Amino acid sequence: GAGVSQSPSNKVTEKGKDVELRCDPISGHTALYWYRQSLGQGLEFLIYFQGNSAPDKSGLPSDRFSAERTGGSVSTLTIQRTQQEDSAVYLCASSLMVRDTQYFGPGTRLTVL
Amino acid sequence: DAKTTQPNSMESNEEEPVHLPCNHSTISGTDYIHWYRQLPSQGPEYVIHGLTSNVNNRMASLAIAEDRKSSTLILHRATLRDAAVYYCILDNYGQNFVFGPGTRLSVLP
Numbered sequence: 001g002a003g004v005s006q007s008p009s010n011k012v013t014e015k016g017k018d019v020e021l022r023c024d025p026i027s028g029h030t031a032l033y034w035y036r037q038s039l040g041q042g043l044e045f046l047i048y049f050q051g052n053s054a055p056d057k058s059g060l061p062s063d064r065f066s067a068e069r070t071g072g073s074v075s076t077l078t079i080q081r082t083q084q085e086d087s088a089v090y091l092c093a094s095s096l097m098v099r100d101t102q103y104f105g106p107g108t109r110l111t112v113l
Numbered sequence: 114d115a116k117t118t119q120p121n122s123m124e125s126n127e128e129e130p131v132h133l134p135c136n137h138s139t140i141s142g143t144d145y146i147h148w149y150r151q152l153p154s155q156g157p158e159y160v161i162h163g164l165t166s167n168v169n170n171r172m173a174s175l176a177i178a179e180d181r182k183s184s185t186l187i188l189h190r191a192t193l194r195d196a197a198v199y200y201c202i203l204d205n206y207g208q209n210f211v212f213g214p215g216t217r218l219s220v221l222p
Binding site: 033035041042043045048082084091093101102103104105106107 | 145151155156157158159162179198200204210211212213214215
């Protein structure tokens, strides 16, 4: 079956612009996770959703970052007024339920010029 | 937040067993221990997880210390394809799912 998909695969933007990153989880997966991976670094946990709810948003790096999930499916990570330090690969994962195996998408490589 | 510590890097010879250690001295009673790995230019993939008892699957074995303050991922016969960064993570109801820097495993032919 289809895995986790993310779009776009690559995004180049100018400093100060807003960007939206999309994640389509595996059908039926109730939990969805967002991570960020800077070049040569480990993964930084950003936020997770149980259904459409995000119980803890404290992992988001700043108030320029927001995420939502609708219909228990697609999720969007929005970064407002992008900065160069936002450049990274943004990874999305989903799992059948929280604490189950996470399946990762291919990521969106964001470059802020 | 419960944290894990792992060696930065390890080397193994092909077809030999590999033991990847992880310390998690602040683990709580409800934390699951997960292992993921990330092959070059790919997203992480699940390897194994456990709570208290040792676990085996087709990819690896997980040995958990009796006090749960450490665990070891065991690859029984390393192959070149096993070269990756291995992450040991504590999971408490999905919150603060923290990937540390992991262990970069090199497999020598």
